[in-house]
Amino acid sequence: xxxxxxxxxxxxxxxxxxxxxxxxxxxxxxxxxxxxxxxxxxxxxxxxxxxxxxxxxxxxxxxxxxxxxxxxxxxxxxxxxxxxxxxxxxxxxxxxxxxxxxxxxxxxxxxxxxxxxxxxxxxxxxxxxxxxxxxxxxxxxxxxxxxxxxxxxxxxxxxxxxxxxxxxxxxxxxxxxxxxxxxxxxxxxxxxxxxxxxxxxxxxxxxxxxxxxxxxxxxxxxxxxxxxxxxxxxxxxxxxxxxxxxxxxxxxxxxxxxxxxxxxxxxxxx
Amino acid sequence: xxxxxxxxxxxxxxxxxxxxxxxxxxxxxxxxxxxxxxxxxxxxxxxxxxxxxxxxxxxxxxxxxxxxxxxxxxxxxxxxxxxxxxxxxxxxxxxxxxxxxxxxxxxxxxxxxxxxxxxxxxxxxxxxxxxxxxxxxxxxxxxxxxxxxxxxxxxxxxxxxxxxxxxxxxxxxxxxxxxxxxxxxxxxxxxxxxxxxxxxxxxxxxxxxxxxxxxxxxxxxxxxxxxxxxxxxxxxxxxxxxxxxxxxxxxxxxxxxxxxxxxxxxxx
Amino acid sequence: xxxxxxxxxxxxxxxxxxxxxxxxxxxxxxxxxxxxxxxxxxxxxxxxxxxxxxxxxxxxxxxxxxxxxxxxxxxxxxxxxxxxxxxxxxxxxxxxxxxxxxxxxxxxxxxxxxxxxxxxxxxxxxxxxxxxxxxxxxxxxxxxxxxxxxxxxxxxxxxxxxxxxxxxxxxxxxxxxxxxxxxxxxxxxxxxxxxxxxxxxxxxxxxxxxxxxxxxxxxxxxxxxxxxxxxxxxxxxxxxxxxxxxxxxxxxxxxxxxxxxxxxxxxxxxxxxxxxxxxxx
Numbered sequence: 035x036x037x038x039x040x041x042x043x044x045x046x047x048x049x050x051x052x053x054x055x056x057x058x059x060x061x062x063x064x065x066x067x068x069x070x071x072x073x074x075x076x077x078x079x080x081x082x083x084x085x086x087x088x089x090x091x092x093x094x095x096x097x098x099x100x101x102x103x104x105x106x107x108x109x110x111x112x113x114x115x116x117x118x119x120x121x122x123x124x125x126x127x128x129x130x131x132x133x134x135x136x137x138x139x140x141x142x143x144x145x146x147x148x149x150x151x152x153x154x155x156x157x158x159x160x161x162x163x164x165x166x167x168x169x170x171x172x173x174x175x176x177x178x179x180x181x182x183x184x185x186x187x188x189x190x191x192x193x194x195x196x197x198x199x200x201x202x203x204x205x206x207x208x209x210x211x212x213x214x215x216x217x218x219x220x221x222x223x224x225x226x227x228x229x230x231x232x233x234x235x236x237x238x239x240x241x242x243x244x245x246x247x248x249x250x251x252x253x254x255x256x257x258x259x260x261x262x263x264x265x266x267x268x269x270x271x272x273x274x275x276x277x278x279x280x281x282x283x284x285x286x287x288x289x290x291x292x293x294x295x296x297x298x299x300x301x302x303x304x
Numbered sequence: 305x306x307x308x309x310x311x312x313x314x315x316x317x318x319x320x321x322x323x324x325x326x327x328x329x330x331x332x333x334x335x336x337x338x339x340x341x342x343x344x345x346x347x348x349x350x351x352x353x354x355x356x357x358x359x360x361x362x363x364x365x366x367x368x369x370x371x372x373x374x375x376x377x378x379x380x381x382x383x384x385x386x387x388x389x390x391x392x393x394x395x396x397x398x399x400x401x402x403x404x405x406x407x408x409x410x411x412x413x414x415x416x417x418x419x420x421x422x423x424x425x426x427x428x429x430x431x432x433x434x435x436x437x438x439x440x441x442x443x444x445x446x447x448x449x450x451x452x453x454x455x456x457x458x459x460x461x462x463x464x465x466x467x468x469x470x471x472x473x474x475x476x477x478x479x480x481x482x483x484x485x486x487x488x489x490x491x492x493x494x495x496x497x498x499x500x501x502x503x504x505x506x507x508x509x510x511x512x513x514x515x516x517x518x519x520x521x522x523x524x525x526x527x528x529x530x531x532x533x534x535x536x537x538x539x540x541x542x543x544x545x546x547x548x549x550x551x552x553x554x555x556x557x558x559x560x561x562x563x564x565x566x567x568x569x570x571x572x
Numbered sequence: 573x574x575x576x577x578x579x580x581x582x583x584x585x586x587x588x589x590x591x592x593x594x595x596x597x598x599x600x601x602x603x604x605x606x607x608x609x610x611x612x613x614x615x616x617x618x619x620x621x622x623x624x625x626x627x628x629x630x631x632x633x634x635x636x637x638x639x640x641x642x643x644x645x646x647x648x649x650x651x652x653x654x655x656x657x658x659x660x661x662x663x664x665x666x667x668x669x670x671x672x673x674x675x676x677x678x679x680x681x682x683x684x685x686x687x688x689x690x691x692x693x694x695x696x697x698x699x700x701x702x703x704x705x706x707x708x709x710x711x712x713x714x715x716x717x718x719x720x721x722x723x724x725x726x727x728x729x730x731x732x733x734x735x736x737x738x739x740x741x742x743x744x745x746x747x748x749x750x751x752x753x754x755x756x757x758x759x760x761x762x763x764x765x766x767x768x769x770x771x772x773x774x775x776x777x778x779x780x781x782x783x784x785x786x787x788x789x790x791x792x793x794x795x796x797x798x799x800x801x802x803x804x805x806x807x808x809x810x811x812x813x814x815x816x817x818x819x820x821x822x823x824x825x826x827x828x829x830x831x832x833x834x835x836x837x838x839x840x841x842x843x844x845x846x847x848x849x850x851x852x853x
Contacts, residue, residue, distance in 0.1 A: 048323055062690035070695055087714060144608035149616075155834045156827030157788040163796075163811035164819050168633060243703040247793065250705070258706070262797075265709025273710050281702040288701050360755050381757040392752035396770045405766070409756040457756060 089271040094278065097271045106260070110276060113256040114245055115283075117173065121180025122241045126234065129185040133192025133230075134218065143193070153186045159247060166252055176248030176256075183244040184237045191233025195226025227298055235291040242284050307493055308336040308359070308461055313368035315354060328354050330518040331368070336461075339491040343504035345550065346514030347561035352497045353389075355519070356463040359495065360384045372460060382410050382457035389466040391446040393438040399449050400425065400434040406457040424452040427486055444475045451486070461493045468503070476500070480507055481535070488532060501554070505529070505546045506538060513553050516561035523553055635817040640824070643817040652806070653825065659802040660791050663719055667726025668787045672780055675731045679738025679776070680768065689739060700732040704790060708797050722794040722802070729790035730783035737779025741772030777841045781834060788830045 054061065071091050077083050078090030101107040136143040136150075162179050169175045203221045212220070223230075249258030257276040264272040315329040329351045336342050346352045357363045359370055361380040370377040372384065385406065393402050403421040412420070425431050428448040438446055447467055454462055467483075468476040480503055487494065498504050504511045505527055513523045527546060529537055537543060600607065617637050624636025631639065647653040682689040708725055715721035749767045758766065795804020803822060810818040 051323075058687075059690045059693070062687060063694040066691035067694050069691075140604075141608060144605045145612040147605065148609045148613050152827065152831060155785075155831040157785065157792060157830045159789050159792055160807070160823045160826040163807050164816065164823060166811055167814055167816055167819065239701060239703070243705050243789075246703050246705050250708075251796065261706060261709050265713060268713050270710065270713055273713070277702075277706050277710065280706050281698055284701045284703065285698060361757075362751065362755055379757060380755050386752070386755040388748065388752060390748055392748045394749055394752075394767065394770070396773070405753065406756040408766070409753065409758040409762055 087270060089274055093271045094274045097275050098278070101272070101275050107275065107279070110255060110257045110260045111279060113253075114249065114258065114280075117176045117180065117245050117248070117256065118241060121177040121245060122184060122237065124177065125181045125184035125237060125241060126188055128181065129188025129233070129237070130192050130230065132185070132189040133233075134196060134222065136189070136193045137196030137222065137226075138214070138218070150186065150190060154190055158183050158186070159243075162247065162251070171252040171254075173253070175252050176245055179248045180241050180244030184241040187240060188230075188233045188237045191236070192226065192230050195229030195233070196222050198229060199225040228295065231291060231295045231298065235288060235295065238287045238291060239284065242280065242287075246280065306335040307338040307373060308334075308495075309369075309371040310334040310355075310359070311369045311371065313355075313358060313365045313370060315351070315358065315363065316366045327518040329358075329365075330520050332519065332521055333368075334512065334521060334524075336493060336495065338493055341487065341494045341496065341507060341509045342512060343496045343498060343508035343510070344512045344514060345498060345501055345504045345554065346519065347516050347554065347558040348499065349517050349561050350514045350557070351517065351519030352514055353465050356386065356465050356495060356497055359461070360386050360463055362386075382406055383460045384463055385454035385457055385459035385461075387447075387450050387454045387462065387464040387467045389469045391438070391443075391450045391470070393446055393449055393453075395438050397437075398434065399430065399436050399438070399441070402438065402449055403453045403456050406453055410457060420456050421452075424456040425449075427455065427489070428452045428482075442475075443471045444479055447471065447479065448482070451483070455486075455492075459492070461495060464494060464496045466497050466499065469499070476503065477535070483507065484531075484533065501547055501550050502538060505543055505550070506533060511546075511550060513550055514557075516557040522557070525550065631816070632814065633816055635820050639817050640820045644821045644824075647818065647821060653821070656801070656803045656806050657825065659719075660795065660804070663722040663794075663802065664726055664787060664791050666719070667723040667790070668730050668784070671727045671730035671783060671787070672734055675734025675779065675783070676738050676776060679735045679779075680742060680764075680772070682735075683739045683742025683772070684764075684768070696732065696735065699728075700736055704729045704786070705793055708794055711794075712798060717798045717800050719801075721798065722791060725790040725794040726787045729786035733782035733786060734776070734779040737775045737782065738772060741775025741779075742768060744775065745771040773844065774841070777837070777844075781837050781841075784833055784837060785830065788826070788833075792826060 074088075075091045078088060078093070098107070132146070136146060161182060165175060165178050165182065169178055199222055203225065204217055207217050207221050245256070246258035246261075249256040250262045253259045257280055260276045261273050264276075310332055313329060313332045314327075317326040317328055318324070319326055332355065334342075344352045344355065354363065358365055359377065361377050361384065377384070394405065397405070400418075400421055403425055404417045407417040407420055422431070422434070425434065428451055430445060430448055430452065433441065433445065438449070441449070447470075450467070451464075468479050471479060484507060496504070496507055508527055511525045511527060512521055513525065514520065515522050525546065529540070529542060529546075620634070621636045621638065624630055624634050624639070635643075644653070682692060704725060707728060708721075711721045711724045711728075715724050745768060749771065750763055753763055753767050791802070792804045792807065795802040796808050797804075799805045799808040803826060807819065807822050810822065
């Protein structure tokens, strides 16, 4: 019989300790963030570093409010968001389609293999100026570079996902007279979902880079553009505002996909 | 002079979450002579594996003493080498390199290491597999590597923690015979933890029967079956009688431990 | 030839080989991947050549293989390409090597000391997911337009994947191995050298590979932004002048560098970690 001290009558100090241990990761994490922010603020105020160069949380906060109220930030955010959604959406459609086709038809996979391999390993930003030559400046260039950067990892992961499907399941659907469309919708897509989602998660990061990159060099609106704008004028504080928004956006989007991943992958024992 | 002495050993864990105490082992006393093969059987959770960890020194008793050749055990060392149930081979090392692991820890020079490793691989019959990696071997072969690794450091006592527990029943029987063959050569002192009663009788000079948690020694049964023992020994009437006696002792404890485990899961 | 197979070919139905040309069919099938791959690349190049050289307009937009080769020769001969590549390579190395060293060291420490990891985790996650491209204007403010800012971009780009993957690598180490080594009386240092480092190695290599890709992107984009020296500057120059041929050369050179270095890393990975457990963050 296990000996156990009465847990109901535990003194408050012990209960506190129990709560702490259960949430240790989160508590320390928040502490770390808070500590960093506080240190940053102090460094600026105490003059350890030049506040003009490094700014401080309070200044950034002010600038944030300022840019928000003037409407500048919301407009930039909207432009970037639209570019991101459109670009990411097209990339997902294209990437999944290519991945599925390659997964279904080995001939397609073998033919496209060298291209995909090359594009996956090569730094795709290098293609960017060519895209400008073709499409000029503006919205569609940004979308194009985003699609280009994002579609490849999505395609590669989709292919891996489809390859990971147990051929026995495919055979089962076929044995009932299922068509290729049936196989795709009933087996391949659901079974490959975890890996596809992983590809989407990676794709978010890439899409964000694509959008920012596009805006930095070939647009006149959006968060990336705004950073370059203030950067050229050496206004650190104002540069940090859109940058912070981008970071938060990226973190939130990635976490959402991660949540989706864990949700939908519940049936997997891996 | 007994080689290994456990004197009233007790082990209590503190649960970190609510600071409550958990008594794992309760007043275990045991004396093992040099060259003896001692098997330890007991229900799950009785602490028999914990006992080996205490003897090796990875854990420390809350009270009581453990003495090897009259001197108390303080820290892990090569004189009480462990063989693990899940083999615990380093996957990135070849078989030979894995056997050398213990020798590296005790800082034997490279040439001597190689020699000793090769010799012990030969003893367990795996010389041909020197350059293989663990994932290329079967379970039985991996465990033989684990045994070679432990033997290589020249321990005074060999501590075997359900070494054949991860193997299928047929392999287990073969491995048991193999172990006896290896043991016959220099008759090292072995402490062999198992849940398999037949295995304990077949292998050991004495069988220690432990209770359900908190673990205590219920009975120590000398096994007087003649050596060398072959597969036929398992069918002899004496063998059957030993089995009956041990199971008689054990059945109650197993039932108790099952109930306890269930309440642990449900209650916590 | 077999009809399209669904999923892994194992599940599909393949048409029987024709007896008359059986051996040819068999050979074709065995080397199918290589043949189709090569064929499609050849087709691509041919189409490109035809369309590109068709008119002056198309040549300006997409160029064509022979023109690209000629331009490449020209750029190499004039030393333009070599000079720029050298600058970029320097910035890459100065940033990448310290990033790997620091990333691994910090990663090992964080993997070992759980509390440190909890403290730094959110900060690191924020920096990891942030597109470092976004940091470039800031880094230029801080470090100026010289090499330093580019080195900083490379460093920041590479250090986080290495760090995060090293931590993940340490975490997936089976405590059983640690116990096995400890059971022989090993001390802390021996545990680190014999178990932690080799055990975390595959994950570390994956992190280095990811960091490499990001580092290359960092160099190019950094140079494009500042346009003072290096390959990125050439990209900006020719991009502004609308010179497709030169751009293709630059694209191919950069892509080739990335491709070659990642393949080299993969080969090293195969060599030193043949027992790899798949783990990528």
